[in-house]
Amino acid sequence: MGSTLIDDLFIFMLACFIGFEVIRHVSPLLHTPLMSLTNALDAIAVVGAIVLVGEKKSGFATVLGVIAIVAATSNVVGGFLITDRMLRMFKTSRPAAKKP
Amino acid sequence: MTDFAGSQYVIEVVYLVASALFILSLKWMSSPATARHGILAGEIGMVLAIGGTLLRHGIVDWKWVIIALVLGSGIGIPLGMVQMTAVPQRTALSHAFGALCVTLVGTAEFYLRSPDVPKFMMSVLSMEVILGGLTFTGSLMAAGKLQEVLPQRPITYKGQNLVNLLLFTVAVASAVYLVLHPGARQLFPLVVGISLAIGVLLVIPIGGADMPTVISLLNSYAGLSAAAMGFVLNSKLLIIAGALDGSSGFILSVIMSKAMNRSFTNVLFGAFGQVQAAAAGGQEAKPVRSATAEEAAAILAAANKVVIVPGYGMAVAQAQHKVRELYDALTKKGVDVRFAIHPVAGRMPGHMNVLLAEADIPYDRLIEMEEINGDFPQTDVALIIGANDVTNPAARADQSSPIFGMPILDVDKAHTVMVIKRGMSPGFAGIDNPLYYLDRTLMLFGDAKQFVGGIVRELGGGH
Numbered sequence: 001m002g003s004t005l006i007d008d009l010f011i012f013m014l015a016c017f018i019g020f021e022v023i024r025h026v027s028p029l030l031h032t033p034l035m036s037l038t039n040a041l042d043a044i045a046v047v048g049a050i051v052l053v054g055e056k057k058s059g060f061a062t063v064l065g066v067i068a069i070v071a072a073t074s075n076v077v078g079g080f081l082i083t084d085r086m087l088r089m090f091k092t093s094r095p096a097a098k099k100p
Numbered sequence: 101m102t103d104f105a106g107s108q109y110v111i112e113v114v115y116l117v118a119s120a121l122f123i124l125s126l127k128w129m130s131s132p133a134t135a136r137h138g139i140l141a142g143e144i145g146m147v148l149a150i151g152g153t154l155l156r157h158g159i160v161d162w163k164w165v166i167i168a169l170v171l172g173s174g175i176g177i178p179l180g181m182v183q184m185t186a187v188p189q190r191t192a193l194s195h196a197f198g199a200l201c202v203t204l205v206g207t208a209e210f211y212l213r214s215p216d217v218p219k220f221m222m223s224v225l226s227m228e229v230i231l232g233g234l235t236f237t238g239s240l241m242a243a244g245k246l247q248e249v250l251p252q253r254p255i256t257y258k259g260q261n262l263v264n265l266l267l268f269t270v271a272v273a274s275a276v277y278l279v280l281h282p283g284a285r286q287l288f289p290l291v292v293g294i295s296l297a298i299g300v301l302l303v304i305p306i307g308g309a310d311m312p313t314v315i316s317l318l319n320s321y322a323g324l325s326a327a328a329m330g331f332v333l334n335s336k337l338l339i340i341a342g343a344l345d346g347s348s349g350f351i352l353s354v355i356m357s358k359a360m361n362r363s364f365t366n367v368l369f370g371a372f373g374q375v376q377a378a379a380a381g382g383q384e385a386k387p388v389r390s391a392t393a394e395e396a397a398a399i400l401a402a403a404n405k406v407v408i409v410p411g412y413g414m415a416v417a418q419a420q421h422k423v424r425e426l427y428d429a430l431t432k433k434g435v436d437v438r439f440a441i442h443p444v445a446g447r448m449p450g451h452m453n454v455l456l457a458e459a460d461i462p463y464d465r466l467i468e469m470e471e472i473n474g475d476f477p478q479t480d481v482a483l484i485i486g487a488n489d490v491t492n493p494a495a496r497a498d499q500s501s502p503i504f505g506m507p508i509l510d511v512d513k514a515h516t517v518m519v520i521k522r523g524m525s526p527g528f529a530g531i532d533n534p535l536y537y538l539d540r541t542l543m544l545f546g547d548a549k550q551f552v553g554g555i556v557r558e559l560g561g562g563h
Binding site: 005008011012015016018019020022023024025026027028029030031032033034035036037038039040041042043044045046047048049050051052053054055056057058060061062064065066067068069070071072073074075076077078079080081082083084085086087088089090091092093 | 118122130131132138139142145146153154158159160164168169175176178182187194198201204208211220315319326327330333337338340342345346347348349350351441449450451454457458463468
């Protein structure tokens with residue numbers, strides 16, 4: 001692949017700034033769902049585990065990889081599920097139609 | 101089938117779209133009105149990324165990948181369906197799972213690549229397994245404490261910080277040696293093992309009241325370890341997702357430590373439970389005024405403005421649905437009822453908001469500390485349900501108090517203060533609360549759920 005270490009560091013730095021800016025605007029009301037959502041997104045690490053298992057590099061790697069996929073997938077599924085359940089509960093007392 | 105030219109580019113583009121969706125997903129979390137779009141965006145991004153990976157050139161073993169994906173989903177569904185009161189421990193557990201995945205992949209990658217590991221690669225790989233390892237066991241400990249399978253009291257011993265520091269130094273030194281001599285495979289288990297031990301030791305001395313900070317910090321570590329994994333695997337998607345999670349956890353940790361009046365370095369180095377070496381003594385029996393549900397109901401019904409202050413005790417007693425009934429009964433009588441939410445009320449950031457939302461209390465009634473504090477002097481009744489330290493006026497006035505300087509809800513400025521509490525025993529932090537001895541304070545002794553239920557009955561029957 002064409003990318004270098006420095007490219008990756010630039011991406012990391014920019015992503016951190018975007019993260020700070022975006023998260024700063026999250027209402028404290030939603031801090032719990034925020035945490036379960038970032039947790040689900042973080043489980044994208046499953047991609048690395050899939051490659052590890054799929055490329056069948058060694059028996060040892062496959063065993064670790066399978067456990068890793070199970071752990072991360074449970075975060076993906078459970079994380080999105082519970083975040084959605086929580087957000088569905090947040091209702092306002094004002095009728096939605098009234099406020100423009 | 102994936103051998104066609106350019107498939108690698110297609111996958112990279114899929115990852116690019118997924119990254120954009122992840123950022124949008126968090127952006128839409130800024131308001132409850134758009135937050136559910138955020139989940140959809142996140143889900144689409146996730147499906148794209150996993151789908152794209154499965155198409156990758158070089159994936160030959162499908163069987164185990166599919167089995168593991170199905171098994172993980174099977175575990176994920178019950179974890180997504182837990183009760184709202186169990187959300188803090190579920191969150192801690194999911195931090196543990198995320199960190200486990202990262203640590204295992206890092207370990208496997210090391211043994212596949214060693215001894216030909218470039219220096220930078222080895223550095224990020226060490227960071228990945230150190231952060232991943234300590235987050236894994238630390239989060240498990242936190243989940244155990246929150247689920248009450250482990251003792252919730254802080255466990256402290258002499259030289260605790262020294263031991264932690266020493267272990268950390270050994271882990272880092274071994275990692276540095278590995279960077280210079282990546283062939284020294286026998287050192288790798290040591291690095292992983294010490295990291296796992298540090299996780300346990302870091303969380304052992306932490307009491308329940310510090311959990312919001314710890315969970316946020318572990319969240320941040322989990323994200324950073326995933327970002328480190330992204331460097332190892334040269335996956336930009338993973339770097340971005342890890343950075344987003346890491347910064348989110350970091351921001352929450354800063355908010356939480358400010359709300360606890362802890363310096364951030366204090367939090368970073370894990371010296372959480374330290375301040376709580378309880379100020380013993382001063383336990384002479386001072387008189388308090390108590391009241392029955394009937395009396396409390398009469399005062400509440402006569403009020404114009406009521407502010408309810410929920411705390412962890414409300415969660416423990418599962419009283420949120422009764423509180424909703426109280427809210428309904430008072431609102432029907434024309435009383436203005438709002439809720440004052442301290443940032444560290446409960447066991448994780450936003451804990452109270454979720455419980456009250458679960459009980460169908462409209463979120464525009466849930467007011468943050470800074471916004472509501474100015475309103476307490478015009479408040480007729482402040483009703484405290486299962487909160488303690490976050491209402492302790494000693495934090496404002498008493499320099500010798502262990503929580504001096506912590507921002508609190510100024511409930512003592514309300515005309516009448518009512519505190520629902522099981523008994524006079526001090527809270528988690530073991531600090532006496534002068535609020536209870538004020539002339540304007542009425543203690544309502546009993547279980548939060550039953551007592552609130554009693555008030556609701558009185559309100560319904562009385563008029």
